[in-house]
Amino acid sequence: MIPGVKFGGIASGIKASGLDLGLVVFDQPTYVTALYTKNKVKAAHILYDKKVTNPVRAILANSGCANACTGPEGTRDLKVLSETLSGALHIEDGKVLFASTGVIGRRLPTETMAKAIPGLVKALKENQEESFARSIMTTDTYPKIVRETVPGKRPYTIVGIAKGSGMINPLLATMLVFIFTDYPVSPETIRKTLLEGARESFERISVDGECSTNDSVFLFTRQGPEDLGGLQAFRDKLFSVMKELSMMLVRDGEGATRVIHITVNGAKKEETAEKIARRIAISPLTKTAFFGCDPNWGRIIAAVGDSNVAVRPSSVEIILQGEVLARNGVEVLFDEEKVKKLMNKKEVDLIVNLGDGRASYDMYTTDLTFDYVKINASYRS
Numbered sequence: 001m002i003p004g005v006k007f008g009g010i011a012s013g014i015k016a017s018g019l020d021l022g023l024v025v026f027d028q029p030t031y032v033t034a035l036y037t038k039n040k041v042k043a044a045h046i047l048y049d050k051k052v053t054n055p056v057r058a059i060l061a062n063s064g065c066a067n068a069c070t071g072p073e074g075t076r077d078l079k080v081l082s083e084t085l086s087g088a089l090h091i092e093d094g095k096v097l098f099a100s101t102g103v104i105g106r107r108l109p110t111e112t113m114a115k116a117i118p119g120l121v122k123a124l125k126e127n128q129e130e131s132f133a134r135s136i137m138t139t140d141t142y143p144k145i146v147r148e149t150v151p152g153k154r155p156y157t158i159v160g161i162a163k164g165s166g167m168i169n170p171l172l173a174t175m176l177v178f179i180f181t182d183y184p185v186s187p188e189t190i191r192k193t194l195l196e197g198a199r200e201s202f203e204r205i206s207v208d209g210e211c212s213t214n215d216s217v218f219l220f221t222r223q224g225p226e227d228l229g230g231l232q233a234f235r236d237k238l239f240s241v242m243k244e245l246s247m248m249l250v251r252d253g254e255g256a257t258r259v260i261h262i263t264v265n266g267a268k269k270e271e272t273a274e275k276i277a278r279r280i281a282i283s284p285l286t287k288t289a290f291f292g293c294d295p296n297w298g299r300i301i302a303a304v305g306d307s308n309v310a311v312r313p314s315s316v317e318i319i320l321q322g323e324v325l326a327r328n329g330v331e332v333l334f335d336e337e338k339v340k341k342l343m344n345k346k347e348v349d350l351i352v353n354l355g356d357g358r359a360s361y362d363m364y365t366t367d368l369t370f371d372y373v374k375i376n377a378s379y380r381s
Contacts (some may be wrong), residue, residue, distance in 0.1 A: 002157050002182050004028060008123040009135030012116035012379045014102075014109055015064035017074050021113060022061045022135030024178070025089060029055030030220050032097060033194050034186040037215035044074030047215060054187060055223055057091045061099040061136050061176065062113070063163070068213040069105045077110045084114045088180040099176050101138055101163060103138055111187040124286055129159060136163040139375055144248040146235040152230040156183040160241040165207065165252040175202065177217040177245060180371075183234050184224040194219050197239045201246040204363040207253035208372070209282030250364045253289055253373030259347045260290050263362040265353040268375075272309045273361035276352065279307040281356050287368035295336060297325040306354060315355030321348060 004027040028146070036046045037080050044067045060081065067074050078098050082286040086093040100108070125257035135141035142165050150156040164175035198217060227234075248257055253347075262280050267273035280286055285299040297318045304311055313329040324332055 001129075002159055002180055003126065004182070005180055006122050006124040006126050007128040007132040008125065009128065009133075010116060010120050010123055011133035012062075012120070012273040013112045015063055019131065019135040019137075020064045021064055021116055021120060022132040023058065023085075023124065024061075024132060024180070025058045025121075025124055029057060029095075029223055031185075032056050033185050033219045033221070035198055035217040037193060037212055039211045039215070041069065041213045043098045043214040044070055044078060045214070047249060048075045048078045049097050049099075049216075052094065052097055055092070055095070056097055056220075058085065058176070059097040059099060059218065060085055061101075061103050061132070061178075063102060063110065063136050063138050065102040065106050065108050065181075066104045066214050067100040067106075067108050070105070070107045073107060077108050077179050079173045080110055081113060081117075085117055088117050097218070099136070099214075099218070100217055100301055101136060101176055102191075104213060114176055125290070129161060133161045133163070133225060136161075138163065138165075139254050140165050142251055144245060144252070146241045146244045146248075148241050150183060150230060150234050152227075153368075154227075156181060156227075156230070156234065158183070158234075158237055158241050160245050162245040162249060164249045165254050173231070175215045175247045175249060176240075176315060177202065179217070179219045179241060181220065181234075181238075182222050183227065185221040185226050185228075185231065185234070186221070189226060189228070189231075190219065190221060193235050193238065197242045200239065202249075203248050205250040205255070206278065206363065206365045207250060208368075227379065244378040247364070250366060253366035253372075254375045255369040255373075256366035257369055258290060258345060258367050260365050260367065261347065261349050261362065262352070262365060263350070263360065264352045264354065265360045266315075266356055267359040267361070268357035269378050270359040273354070273359050274363075275309050276307040276311070276354070277361050278303050279303045279362050280350070280352070281363055282365070284368055287365065290343065290348060291367035291369050293340045294325075295320055295325055295334070295339040297314075300352065301326065301329070301349070304354075305308060312356060313353060317353040317355065319353070321345075321352040331347070
């Protein structure tokens with residue numbers, strides 16, 4: 001719980017059932033630092049939020065409707081909701097942010113949401129993080145909340161909340177992340193830290209290789225004299241929260257039965273290792289092999305060679321769950337049944353050594369299952 005920050009979540013009718021409208025209100029003006037999707041098609045909330053200036057007083061989030069590809073009407077709807085919510089909260093208009101997730105191409109049911117706002121405001125409490133977390137869930141199977149305490153003469157609190165289990169392949173940050181803290185630091189001071197944290201967490205996961213139109217990461221920090229003396233401790237805890245949230249996202253991947261930790265070593269450049277790791281992570285053939293516990297290393301080396309970077313196949317070594325499957329680009333004798341059993345775990349380690357240098361890159365992905373196809377074949381129904 002963070003004093004002065006109230007959360008709420010209700011069922012407003014956007015979805016057929018379940019919580020679908022969440023609100024966070026700050027009792028004092030608050031800084032926001034945000035990162036958004038690199039997808040050239042961006043949801044209305046991103047276009048709108050980019051024009052909101054610090055400080056802010058609230059963020060209204062919804063599930064069930066992405067409010068993406070809705071034209072000028074999509075952002076105008078948010079203006080109407082901002083006026084309605086500002087009046088209900090008795091705050092200055094233009095200080096409300098938005099976040100949406102759900103089906104692309106549909107406008108928000110603005111009248112329905114506006115009618116629900118008074119009840120949502122009444123539901124606000126400082127300890128209602130879970131109701132807010134549940135209100136932004138789509139295909140998520142559980143609410144994702146992480147809490148940390150920043151040590152020091154005056155302890156501070158960080159609360160991270162996220163949603164996402166499919167359409168996960170963030171290249172800046174469908175995924176929404178909200179991080180709240182009473183630590184006083186300005187966007188100018190913390191933005192570089194947030195970018196660095198995103199690169200080491202949200203940018204290192206992929207469920208299906210799809211980059212959402214709605215990916216957003218919000219960090220809310222207190223106004224006031226900056227506590228630069230405790231900045232390193234705050235950075236460390238912030239990174240911890242972001243890392244744990246990212247792992248929650250990938251572990252809850254749509255239909256996933258296991259998480260694969262991919263490490264590419266021995267590259268001349270980190271960029272090379274990253275491209276190879278990402279190509280393996282999004283390959284349907286490698287992902288289905290992991291689902292079937294099939295040590296088909298040929299699919300892995302094929303993805304390596306299709307990464308649009310220079311590699312020497314004769315130097316490649318592939319290690320799965322500690323067992324060497326290939327060395328110098330050719331198969332070595334291994335016990336297939338043993339490796340299959342080793343692959344039948346919740347988390348699997350894959351190492352690809354390129355034998356070309358000292359750079360490396362690691363990331364996490366999931367297997368590709370029947371349930372993933374079922375979920376996304378009928379997502380709108």
